[in-house]
Each structure stands twice: as C-alpha cells, then as structure tokens.
Amino acid sequence: MLNWLLRALMAMGGAALAVVAWPVARGAWEAQKADAIVNDLRFGRPLDAAAVAAGVDALSRAIADDPAAKRYLDRSELLAGAALTSSLKLPEAERDAQLRRARSDLQIGLANAPVRGIDWLRLAVVREVLDGPSRDVLPPLFMSIDTAPLIPQFWRARLRVILDVWPYLDDSQRSRLGDYFVMTWRLARDRPALMIETYRPAIVAEVYSPADELIVRYFLRNEPGAQEELTKWLVAYRKK
Numbered sequence: 547m548l549n550w551l552l553r554a555l556m557a558m559g560g561a562a563l564a565v566v567a568w569p570v571a572r573g574a575w576e577a578q579k580a581d582a583i584v585n586d587l588r589f590g591r592p593l594d595a596a597a598v599a600a601g602v603d604a605l606s607r608a609i610a611d612d613p614a615a616k617r618y619l620d621r622s623e624l625l626a627g628a629a630l631t632s633s634l635k636l637p638e639a640e641r642d643a644q645l646r647r648a649r650s651d652l653q654i655g656l657a658n659a660p661v662r663g664i665d666w667l668r669l670a671v672v673r674e675v676l677d678g679p680s681r682d683v684l685p686p687l688f689m690s691i692d693t694a695p696l697i698p699q700f701w702r703a704r705l706r707v708i709l710d711v712w713p714y715l716d717d718s719q720r721s722r723l724g725d726y727f728v729m730t731w732r733l734a735r736d737r738p739a740l741m742i743e744t745y746r747p748a749i750v751a752e753v754y755s756p757a758d759e760l761i762v763r764y765f766l767r768n769e770p771g772a773q774e775e776l777t778k779w780l781v782a783y784r785k786k
Contacts, residue, residue, distance in 0.1 A: 579601070579604035580600075580601035580602075580605050580608075580620065580624065582601075583601035583624065584620065584623065584624055587623070587624060587627040587631075592633065593628060593633065595628075595634050595636075598628045602621060602624055605621040606621065609621065614658075615654070615656075615657075617655075618654045619652065619655035621648075621651050622647075622649075622652045622655065622665070622668065623648075623668065625645070625647050625648035625651065626644070626645060626671075626672050628644060629645045629648065630671075642676070645675060645676050648672055649669065649672045649673065656669065660689070661693050662693065663692075663693040663694020663697065663700065664694060664697075666690035666694075667687070667690035667694075667700055667704055670686040670687040670707050671707060674707060674710060679710040680714060683707060683710075683711050684711060684714060684719065687707055687711065688719075690704065691726055695729070695730075696729075696730070698734075698740060699744070701730060701744060701748045702747070702751060702752055705748055705749065706752045723765065724764070724765045727762075727765035727766065728765065728769055731745075731766060734746075746779050749762060749776070749779065751783075759776075759780065762776065
C-alpha cells in the first residue's frame with residue numbers, strides 16, 4: 547500500500563512539473579523563431595519589415611507564455627533597432643509607437659534584470675530619441691556606465707548621449723563622467739589596437755560640432771598629451 551502511494555505521489559509530482567515547465571518550454575520555442583532577425587540586426591545585415599514584424603510577434607507569444615525579463619529585453623532590442631533603422635522607411639507614427647513599446651519593455655525587463663549595461667544604454671537612447679535630451683536620460687546613462695563601463699562596442703553610442711545631455715549635468719555628474727572618460731582614454735591608449743579600431747573612430751565620428759569638441763577636451767584637460775592627440779585625430783578626419 548505504501549509503495550503504491552509513493553508511486554502515485556511521484557506520478558502526480560511529474561504531472562505537476564510538466565504543467566509548470568510547459569509554458570517555459572513553449573516560450574523558449576517561440577523566442578527561437580526571432581533569433582534569425584535579431585542576429586541580422588546585431589550584425590548589421592539588411593532588415594526586412596515583414597521579418598521584423600514576425601520576430602516581434604514571436605517574442606510577444608514567448609512573453610505571454612513565460613514573461614521573463616530577458617524576453618522583454620529581447621523584444622525591446624528588436625523594436626528599437628528596427629525603429630532606428632532608416633532603410634526600413636517606417637512611417638513616423640509607426641516608428642514612434644515601436645520606440646514607446648521598446649521603452650516600456652526596457653523598463654519592465656530592467657526592473658527584474660538590472661545588470662544589463664547594453665539595455666540601460668538602449669533605454670537612454672530611446673528616451674532621448676522620443677523626448678529629446680533631458681534629465682530623464684541621465685539615470686539609464688549612468689546605470690549603463692556602472693554595469694558595463696569598459697565594453698568598447700558601447701563607447702560610440704554612449705559618447706553621443708553624453709555629449710547631447712551635457713547641459714543637463716550638474717557639477718558632480720560632469721566630474722564623474724570626466725573620470726570615466728579618462729579611464730577609457732587610458733585603457734585605449736595602453737592597447738593600441740583598441741585605440742585605432744574603436745576609441746579613435748568613436749570620438750572623431752561623434753564630434754559633430756565645436757561644442758562637442760570642447761566637451762571632449764574638457765574631459766581630458768588634465769591628461770598629458772591628450773589635447774595634441776585629439777587635434778591630430780580631428781584634423782586627419784576632417785581632411786577625408
């Protein structure tokens with residue numbers, strides 16, 4: 547009798563586990579359908595509007611089955627990436643709607659998975675694109691630095707945001723960003739390949755105006771040799 551009861555309990559436990567695990571498994575299966583278009587976005591391949599829509603739908607079904615933070619963040623990446631891809635030629639209203647949906651997904655996802663530097667930076671960019679530079683951009687910008695300060699692939703986008711929000715920074719925030727800028731400068735200086743391939747292109751490509759140049763020079767004002775090096779970079783870039 548006891549043996550029968552144990553077997554029954556084991557069977558019931560297995561059935562309960564299957565019920566609980568099924569939505570997670572189905573969510574993963576749905577999310578996989580978006581992998582190809584997400585990879586196209588990440589690797590800079592041409593995007594197809596229909597494939598983007600199908601990927602968003604697949605991730606939405608995955609979220610319905612398993613509302614994990616990663617699902618929201620993945621959908622935000624696809625929504626924001628597509629909205630900011632000019633070749634897709636989205637109507638302004640559709641682009642705006644996708645960015646607002648991406649912002650919502652980012653806020654939900656980051657509340658439950660806060661150590662995601664790229665997603666904090668994406669939230670800063672989306673807020674700026676939707677509403678312009680403002681103090682609302684600063685919290686995700688600084689969180690992106692706190693959680694992923696030294697990933698070279700983020701430097702260019704982060705520099706653009708820093709330059710745009712300069713008027714909204716207080717003195718302590720400017721000092722903090724100056725320390726960050728000097729840290730990245732020294733890291734890149736000590737790794738010549740990194741300086742040539744990532745750091746220098748990020749600076750010369752994002753210094754659009756004399757004001758941008760002054761901000762970068764301000765950050766590096768006490769760094770030996772930095773001003774002369776910046777001048778050489780900018781002169782060479784402008785001659786192209």
